Amino acid sequence: MSLTKAKFATRHAFGQRLLERGADNSDFVVFESDLGKSSQSTLFGDVYPNRYFNMGIAELNTMATAAGMAAGGRTAFVAGYSVFISMRALEAVRTVICYPNLNVKLYASHGGVTAAIDGVTHQGSEDIAFMTTLPNMKVLVPMDTVSARAACDLALATPGPVFVRLLRDPLFEFYFAGEPFEIGGSKIVRKGEDITIASYGDIVFQALQAADALSAQGIEAEVLDLYSLKPVDVEAVLDSVRRTGALLVAENHQKRNGLAYELAATLLKAEPVAFDHLGLDDCFAESGNYFAMIDKYGFSAAKIVEAAERLLLKGRNAPRRAEP
Amino acid sequence: MAATALERRAVELQAIAYEVRFHILDMVHNAQSGHISPGLGAADIVAALYFEIMRIDPKNPAMEDRDRFVLSKGHSCPVLYAALALRGYFPVEELKTLRRMGSRLQGHPVKGMLPGVEATSGSLGMGACQAVGMALEGRMLGKDYNIWALLGDGELDEGVVWETSAAAAKYKLGNLVFIVDRNGLQTDGPCETVMPMEPIDKKFEAFNWKVMKMDGHNIPDILTTLQAAREYRSGPVCVIAKTVKGKGVRFMENTCEWHAKAPNDEPYAKAVAELREGRS
Numbered sequence: 001m002s003l004t005k006a007k008f009a010t011r012h013a014f015g016q017r018l019l020e021r022g023a024d025n026s027d028f029v030v031f032e033s034d035l036g037k038s039s040q041s042t043l044f045g046d047v048y049p050n051r052y053f054n055m056g057i058a059e060l061n062t063m064a065t066a067a068g069m070a071a072g073g074r075t076a077f078v079a080g081y082s083v084f085i086s087m088r089a090l091e092a093v094r095t096v097i098c099y100p101n102l103n104v105k106l107y108a109s110h111g112g113v114t115a116a117i118d119g120v121t122h123q124g125s126e127d128i129a130f131m132t133t134l135p136n137m138k139v140l141v142p143m144d145t146v147s148a149r150a151a152c153d154l155a156l157a158t159p160g161p162v163f164v165r166l167l168r169d170p171l172f173e174f175y176f177a178g179e180p181f182e183i184g185g186s187k188i189v190r191k192g193e194d195i196t197i198a199s200y201g202d203i204v205f206q207a208l209q210a211a212d213a214l215s216a217q218g219i220e221a222e223v224l225d226l227y228s229l230k231p232v233d234v235e236a237v238l239d240s241v242r243r244t245g246a247l248l249v250a251e252n253h254q255k256r257n258g259l260a261y262e263l264a265a266t267l268l269k270a271e272p273v274a275f276d277h278l279g280l281d282d283c284f285a286e287s288g289n290y291f292a293m294i295d296k297y298g299f300s301a302a303k304i305v306e307a308a309e310r311l312l313l314k315g316r317n318a319p320r321r322a323e324p
Numbered sequence: 325m326a327a328t329a330l331e332r333r334a335v336e337l338q339a340i341a342y343e344v345r346f347h348i349l350d351m352v353h354n355a356q357s358g359h360i361s362p363g364l365g366a367a368d369i370v371a372a373l374y375f376e377i378m379r380i381d382p383k384n385p386a387m388e389d390r391d392r393f394v395l396s397k398g399h400s401c402p403v404l405y406a407a408l409a410l411r412g413y414f415p416v417e418e419l420k421t422l423r424r425m426g427s428r429l430q431g432h433p434v435k436g437m438l439p440g441v442e443a444t445s446g447s448l449g450m451g452a453c454q455a456v457g458m459a460l461e462g463r464m465l466g467k468d469y470n471i472w473a474l475l476g477d478g479e480l481d482e483g484v485v486w487e488t489s490a491a492a493a494k495y496k497l498g499n500l501v502f503i504v505d506r507n508g509l510q511t512d513g514p515c516e517t518v519m520p521m522e523p524i525d526k527k528f529e530a531f532n533w534k535v536m537k538m539d540g541h542n543i544p545d546i547l548t549t550l551q552a553a554r555e556y557r558s559g560p561v562c563v564i565a566k567t568v569k570g571k572g573v574r575f576m577e578n579t580c581e582w583h584a585k586a587p588n589d590e591p592y593a594k595a596v597a598e599l600r601e602g603r604s
Contacts, residue, residue: 029464050464051464053460053495055487055491056487056490056491056494058484058487058488058490058491060453060484060487061453061456061484061487061488061491063453064449064450064453064454064457064484064488065453065454065456065457065460065488065491066457067443067444067450067453067454067457068394068443068453068454068455068456068457068458068459068460068461069457069458069460069461070457071392071435071442071443071454071457071458072386072458072461074461076457091447091450092447092450092453095444095446095447095450096435096443096444096445096447096450096454099434099444100434100435100436100444101436102435
């Protein structure tokens with residue numbers, strides 16, 4: 001399939017949707033830490049200055065102050081870069097937001113190594129590990145502008161803290177406007193019966209391209225968009241791997257404590273299948289071009305193809321369990 | 325000469341503060357865990373807030389236009405729990421459950437768990453930030469309620485206190501008062517040895533706060549100063565309260581020893597006796 005190039009990044013789509021929702025919902029507020037022009041939270045702030053608080057370059061204070069604003073039940077969005085939201089402000093997210101289950105929504109741009117050109121300091125490549133570990137937290141990673149707008153609506157509609165990981169650069173479009181999304185949901189974005197490739201965010205595009213390449217070799221991959229990372233749609237994954245017998249997880253994140261670890265633990269309990277995963281292999285990335293970066297660090301379409309071939313070969317050669 | 329109304333009220337509040345202190349001793353002795361001396365030192369201020377200064381209704385803890393109190397030095401929570409119970413937010417009997425499994429009286433305060441607790445605190449600095457957030461909301465809504473936060477002096481080491489102080493001044497939060505419990509001691513020793521923060525008054529002034537000072541054990545001074553702090557609406561106010569850590573129990577006063585130590589029966593009995601002596 002050929003992917004349509006996107007005009008806008010998911011961070012922009014999220015900011016645009018927040019601005020639109022500002023008109024029909026006068027209760028929520030938005031906090032920023034001096035990255036508003038980058039996160040695109042200024043789209044909202046320029047129109048609703050009385051509901052927009054730029055707290056300066058002080059992410060921890062921004063987060064804990066948002067908790068105070070949300071103490072009485074109000075919804076507060078906190079915009080910023082994923083690396084700062086998920087780490088500089090982590091303790092506030094855990095202790096004064098997740099613990100009392102406040103309506104604070106984390107609007108986190110530059111997730112994964114999508115801030116590639118900026119270097120490691122600005123890459124949120126451990127954010128999923130931190131955020132999915134926190135009780136009460138929900139985690140969404142939209143892949144395109146349609147799902148990013150939906151993530152904004154879901155964050156507003158869902159009680160308690162929600163973390164939304166967004167991308168720095170425009171990549172591709174996939175979903176049609178009106179596509180329904182839900183907390184805990186997932187999408188089969190390509191049907192196949194030989195192997196399941198599960199991913200989220202930008203790497204779903206790589207998985208789709210990999211599936212095309214695999215198809216040319218007679219391997220039909222099923223591709224899952226697990227846009228809700230917490231809660232994750234375990235049933236959808238189990239249903240798929242029961243048909244395909246193999247699971248490959250590819251993610252723009254450390255391999256450790258990301259989606260693959262979550263699914264591996266689930267599958268070991270419920271449905272052990274041939275399994276492999278791609279991501280940052282206990283290392284930091286670097287500055288550079290996004291597409292070169294995800295290839296060098298091992299989660300591009302080409303690397304997904306190689307891993308799928310290895311996995312299926314291993315699966316075929318593995319000794320079969322005797323039928324009872 | 326007849327006592328003034330302020331003096332008469334001060335005598336009543338002094339008695340309440342002593343009740344609070346008895347409960348702090350009881351709770352920590354009973355739990356055999358918790359922070360005694362930080363609460364004893366803050367008892368007069370907390371009693372004045374809950375029994376005189378703050379606009380609150382214990383029968384309606386979520387009253388929209390209530391004043392909010394954030395115990396940013398959350399480890400001192402026996403003083404908060406005792407004041408809330410005595411004020412009628414929950415049964416005094418429940419104070420016995422401090423730090424027990426299943427209790428609403430957690431080791432540090434948790435928002436939403438116990439009526440009257442406005443913020444999850446104990447991670448130092450973050451109560452102050454939440455107070456700023458509450459004050460921002462009040463300002464945004466055009467409300468006239470006040471936000472009060474009690475900070476430890478050691479807590480001022482936390483950089484986020486200064487981040488949030490800058491924000492409070494930016495938004496001219498005239499509905500916000502920080503009270504710094506200036507007892508001069510933190511966990512590992514004298515504040516000025518562990519991390520010198522003086523001049524505290526000039527630091528807050530440099531952050532464009534109005535600074536006031538009071539004797540944190542002189543009830544008339546507390547009432548007068550906090551009332552003045554409430555009435556000052558041009559921006560945030562920092563009240564530096566000179567206090568004695570462990571106030572009311574001489575062997576706990578001005579020492580770090582009883583910061584986080586629970587007394588067994590003997591020092592407990594001695595402490596109760598001393599408190600009785602001080603009250604009479």
